[in-house]
Amino acid sequence: MTALTLPTIDEEIWRYSRINELDLLRYRDGKAETVVTGADGIQKGAPGIAMMSDPDVFATINGESPQVTALTTPIGGAHPTMVTVTHRITESGVIARPRLVIDAAENSEIVVVERFISDDDIDSLVLPVLEVHAAQAARVTYLVVNELGLKTWQIGHQMAVGERDSTVRLFTVALGGDYARMRAEVRLVGQGASAEQTALYFADGNQMHDFRTLQVHEAPRTHSDLLFKGAVKDTAKSVYTGLIRIAENAGKSEAFQTNRNLTLSSGAWAESVPNLEIETNDVKCSHASTVGPIDDEQRFYLESRGVPPEVAERLVVFGFFEDVIARLPESALLADVRKGVIEKLGVRA
């Protein structure tokens, strides 16, 4: 591995993170076991499309020897099946560098699910990179599910670029990992482009989930909508920091950003920092952020009907996540997501 200087928590984008605990020398080169299904006819052997404008050190490490899965849709074609890309990390002490490239041609459509899986005793580091390019009027739906074990680290980077009138929908479900971080960025570069970013995350034990989002509007009449909802339990932690940046030429754009967090134990901790950078007046923008425990009034209301406290907690937490779950693309994985949340709550279904 080349000599690279790791960032420190003194840098704003690494603030609150666990980057100081990382020792790259603990890991040797390794691979994820990657299985792709549903991609007949659109999987190309080509390397990434190298559009990442501002890679951080981990995206750079990924780029040195990436395990590329490249999906390219033909112009005007709606790919008939959901593509599933499953990465399994099966040995400890390795760095895996999966890189998924989704290149959607003009007016094409594709749905992709990417899963990251490891067992609880796998002490490894995954550095995933996602690159999405949606050409004019293309429609890309992407769901990533983090099912990593409790010793596995993830430091990932997503970058999506939307051309004119394209629609990009990026979904994240994060239940696993020891320290699991994702930078999730969308750039809307064509007039009328639209992006949606949605995440559900739930950390318990000593887990930490860390999200840094960026919504960049670089063309007029672009639209972005972000909804991230998380829960932390036991002594788990989560971080959300998000920035909406609207360039001077992006008039009549709309950008929304909402991050809500439930703290389910007194020892759990969540940070939420929304930000706006707007260089033109002619836009509609909003951001909202909350961190707090289950509302006492909601708890009392349900218990006053005769619902036991642990069931009331399950109902309220599922209720909290309901609008996120409702947005997720139809997938057989949804049942697993619900089961994962129930297991974290430690109550009967």
Add this chain to the structure above:
Amino acid sequence: MSVLEIRDLAVSVAGNQILNGVTLTIRSGEVHAVMGPNGAGKSTLSAAIMGKPGYQVTAGTVTLDGADVLAMRTWQRAVAGLHLVMQYPTEVPGVMLQEVLSEALAARGATKKPLDDLIEAEAERIHFDRELVRRAVNVDFSGGEKKRNETLQMAVLQPKIAILDELDSGLDIDALRDCTKRVEDATKETNLGVLVITHYSKLFDELKPDFVHILAKGKIVKSGGPELADVLERDGYAAFA
């Protein structure tokens, strides 16, 4: 036959003594109205009976058929047969009525089948919009819809004693009639005992009280029959404040 006995109940909220020894006995089939001016402690009485956090019982007892209600957690009080119809029902985002009732019945060891049909039938009976049954509880409901929803839950759960905290606040005349009529019917059909807390006797058009109690400064200062409500209607609370 069930009996809710409240004896010398004293309650403080944030260090302020609100109730100073309230004694009431409510039996199955009876309707007791507790009336009083703002600040008399009416809502504190209902909150303390259900065990709402922040309401400190400093003296007295509450028993349901001899069982110590104050020793129970809130959900156990409900399972034991108490039901609170709230003045301001709480919005619970993402949680459906059907889920709440299903869990509430499961805690009672009762699975009413089919629950959906029962909910539909009760909704129709009190003119509660069926679409709202499939929405998150109380979220964006009007005042009348919230009270209909509360009444529907009471009807499905069939408590022994219902406590109605200002059922008449924030709803229109039609909703008030539907809700009070349903409670009155329950006193006959399932022998429901009722403690109804209110400012106004308007509520008594459909729900006929057997006893009226005047609560002022944290104590019951006068008890009587339904005629006492007529006195209040005419003279106001000035004589008791």
